[in-house]
Amino acid sequence: MDSDNQPEDGHNASPIWVSDRPESEQTPPAKPSAPTSTYAPVERASVRTLLRQPRFRRLRNRLLLALGVALVVGFLVRDWRLGVTAGVIAAIAEAVYRARSNSSVPAWRRSSVAERRTEAQLRRLERSGYRTLHARAIPGTEAQIDHLVVGPTGVYAVDSEKWDKRLPVRVQMGKKLFHGPFDMKARISEAKLEASQASELITKSFGREVAVVPSLAIYGPPVPWKVMTIRGVDVYQGDRARRWITKRERALTDGEIDRLYDIAAQVLPARYGES
Numbered sequence: 001m002d003s004d005n006q007p008e009d010g011h012n013a014s015p016i017w018v019s020d021r022p023e024s025e026q027t028p029p030a031k032p033s034a035p036t037s038t039y040a041p042v043e044r045a046s047v048r049t050l051l052r053q054p055r056f057r058r059l060r061n062r063l064l065l066a067l068g069v070a071l072v073v074g075f076l077v078r079d080w081r082l083g084v085t086a087g088v089i090a091a092i093a094e095a096v097y098r099a100r101s102n103s104s105v106p107a108w109r110r111s112s113v114a115e116r117r118t119e120a121q122l123r124r125l126e127r128s129g130y131r132t133l134h135a136r137a138i139p140g141t142e143a144q145i146d147h148l149v150v151g152p153t154g155v156y157a158v159d160s161e162k163w164d165k166r167l168p169v170r171v172q173m174g175k176k177l178f179h180g181p182f183d184m185k186a187r188i189s190e191a192k193l194e195a196s197q198a199s200e201l202i203t204k205s206f207g208r209e210v211a212v213v214p215s216l217a218i219y220g221p222p223v224p225w226k227v228m229t230i231r232g233v234d235v236y237q238g239d240r241a242r243r244w245i246t247k248r249e250r251a252l253t254d255g256e257i258d259r260l261y262d263i264a265a266q267v268l269p270a271r272y273g274e275s
Contacts, residue, residue: 066091114160114219114238115146121242122147122158128246129254131261136268138197144271145194148212150261153248155202155212157195158241161187165220177230179221191216191233201267206260217241 066087074083115134122132130151137144147158163169167180177184195214202210219238227236227244236244252260 062091062094065094114162114217117219117238118147118158118160118217118241121239122149122245125149125151125242125245128152129257130245131257133261133264133268135271136198136264137271138194139201139267139269141197143190143194143197145198145268148198148264148268149245150252150257150264151245152250152252152257153245154251155199155210155260155264156245157191157198157212157214159191159194159214159216160238161216161218161220163218163220165222167221169218169221169223171225171228171230174228175231177235185231187216188231188233188235192231195233198264198268202260202263205263205267210260215241215244 068087069090070080070083070087072083073086074080077083119132119134122130125132128151130149132150133145133148135144135146136148145157146160147156149156149158163179167182170178172178177188191214195212199210199212202212213234214232215234215236217236217238217240223235223237225236226240227234229235234244
C-alpha cells in the first residue's frame with residue numbers, strides 16, 4: 001500500500017467516497033434541520049390576571065368600600081376630612097370582620113355556620129393557654145370531633161350542632177334529649193363514643209389516663225338551661241362553649257398542655273384532605 005495515502009497522525013481514516021457522476025448531477029448533502037423546541041411559550045402575567053386573584057379582589061373591594069363611605073360621609077357633613085376618616089374606619093372594620101370570620105376549617109368541610117361560631121369562641125381562649133384542633137378524625141371510623149380543646153382545665157371534645165330554631169329543645173326524665181319530636185339519643189351516643197375513643201388514643205401515648213369531656217354546642221333553638229349532663233355528655237347553648245370550658249379548676253401544667261396537644265395532633269388526624 002502506498003504510504004502517501006496514510007494519514008500523518010497514524011490513525012485509520014474513514015474512507016472518502018467519490019462519485020463518478022458529473023458534479024452538476026450530484027445531490028448536495030441535506031442541511032441539518034433546526035432543532036424543534038419542546039418548550040411552550042411563556043405567558044406573561046397581565047395586570048388583569050393579577051386583579052382577578054382573590055387577594056387583589058379583596059383589596060379592591062376594601063378600597064371601593066372606603067371610597068364610597070368617604071364620599072357619602074363627606075357629602076353629608078360637607079367636610080372632606082371627616083369623610084376620609086370615616087372611609088379609613090370602614091376599611092379597618094371590614095378587615096377586622098373578615099379576619100375574625102375566616103376559618104381554618106376548609107370551605108368544603110363547613111356543613112353549617114355552627115363550627116365557625118364555636119371556632120371563633122375558642123380562638124379567644126388562646127391567650128389563656130388553650131390550644132384547639134379542628135375537624136379531627138377517629139382513625140378507622142367515619143366519626144370526627146369538630147373541636148378538640150386542650151388547656152389548663154383539661155381536655156374537651158366539642159361537637160357543634162345547627163338545629164332548626166322552630167323546634168324546641170327539651171329533656172325527658174333527665175336522660176333523653178329531644179329536638180321537637182325527634183329523639184337525639186343517637187347524637188348523644190355518638191358524641192360520647194368519639195370522646196371515649198379520643199381519650200383511649202391519647203392515654204395510650206401519654207402514659208396515664210386522660211379524660212376527654214364530651215359536649216354538644218347547640219345553635220338555633222333556645223336551650224332552656226345553662227349546662228345539662230345527659231348520658232355523660234354536656235349539652236348547652238352554642239354561645240356558652242367558652243364559659244363551659246373555663247369554669248373548671250386548673251388541672252394541667254403548661255408542659256402537659258403542649259405534650260397532650262402534640263399527641264392529639266398525631267393520634268387524631270385531620271379529617272379534611274389526606275394530611
